[in-house]
Amino acid sequence: MLIIDVITIFPDMFKNIVEYGVVKEAFKKNICKLNVYDLRGFSSYKRCRVDDRPYGGGPGMVLMPEPIENAVNFIKRKNKIQKKNKQKVILLAASGDKLVQGKLKYFSELENIIIICGRYEGIDQRIVDLLVDTEISIGDYILTGGELPAMVMIDGIIRLLPGVVGKEESLEMESFEEGLLDYPQYTRPRVFKSVAVPEVLLSGDHKSIKNWRKRKSEEITRKKRPDLFDKES
Numbered sequence: 169m170l171i172i173d174v175i176t177i178f179p180d181m182f183k184n185i186v187e188y189g190v191v192k193e194a195f196k197k198n199i200c201k202l203n204v205y206d207l208r209g210f211s212s213y214k215r216c217r218v219d220d221r222p223y224g225g226g227p228g229m230v231l232m233p234e235p236i237e238n239a240v241n242f243i244k245r246k247n248k249i250q251k252k253n254k255q256k257v258i259l260l261a262a263s264g265d266k267l268v269q270g271k272l273k274y275f276s277e278l279e280n281i282i283i284i285c286g287r288y289e290g291i292d293q294r295i296v297d298l299l300v301d302t303e304i305s306i307g308d309y310i311l312t313g314g315e316l317p318a319m320v321m322i323d324g325i326i327r328l329l330p331g332v333v334g335k336e337e338s339l340e341m342e343s344f345e346e347g348l349l350d351y352p353q354y355t356r357p358r359v360f361k362s363v364a365v366p367e368v369l370l371s372g373d374h375k376s377i378k379n380w381r382k383r384k385s386e387e388i389t390r391k392k393r394p395d396l397f398d399k400e401s
Contacts, residue, residue: 170200170278170329171247174318175239176285177218177231179204181315191323194332202322203243207231210238219288228289236295240282247280254279256301260314260321261286264303267321271304275321276328283321285314347396348389351381 174182182204186195194200208216212234219229240257249255258281265271275281284291284300296303306317327333354365368380389396 169198170276170325171280172200172202172322172325173243173247173280173282174202174204174285174322175207175236175243175283176204176313176315176318177207177287178285178313178315179206182319185319185322190332191326194326194329197331199329199331200326205239205243207235207239210242211235212238222289226289230289231287231291231295233292233295236284236291237299240284240299243282249280251279255282256280257282257284257299258321259284259286259291259296259300259303260305260317261290261303262305262310264305266308267304267306267317267324269324272321272324273328276325281325283314283318285318287313348385349393349396351384351388 176182182202186192186202195202207218211218211232213232217232218235219231222228222230244255247255256275256278258275260283284295304317304321306320311317354369358365358370366380368376371377
């Protein structure tokens with residue numbers, strides 16, 4: 169079972185993540201477990217303070233190192249993961265490596281991931297240097313904090329766990345699994361707004377359908393994400 173631990177100053181943001189879709193089923197089946205920790209609960213400062221002004225001046229506030237260290241150490245002691253390579257501390261930050269499908273697969277094979285949600289102007293660099301294993305970004309843009317990126321990552325990881333998605337082939341045929349975007353999908357009615365479903369999909373010829381889908385994936389990737397096609401080539 170994968171244990172996902174989240175450290176945040178806004179724990180209520182994660183209340184609904186376990187209530188919908190295949191993610192909900194994963195928790196019901198005990199395929200994974202989610203623990204959300206309020207960073208303020210690990211502060212020894214007055215009024216449970218967790219942030220302070222940056223040394224050297226500048227706007228905004230920075231998350232202090234001690235509460236984060238306390239939280240991470242508490243989680244590690246609680247989980248008692250024997251194989252250290254199966255436990256990773258992840259910081260959601262704009263400076264991190266871009267989240268891609270391969271990273272989601274890697275994270276899904278661990279026993280425990282501890283996610284630190286950054287806020288304000290970031291966290292004290294000493295935590296990054298001493299405790300964080302991986303920094304992750306979900307894109308080249310700025311958000312108010314790491315909570316939403318954490319939810320994106322959690323959703324992407326959980327659906328890769330065995331027994332979560334109904335049909336394993338559904339995962340194998342998705343966008344990015346072969347480095348390409350997905351092919352077009354069609355369902356009933358056969359004709360909609362005078363546009364018919366491609367005949368090959370109605371033929372029952374599985375080899376022809378597979379070849380058509382592969383060709384369409386390549387065409388769409390060349391048009392919409394040529395960078396992915398170059399990597400595949």
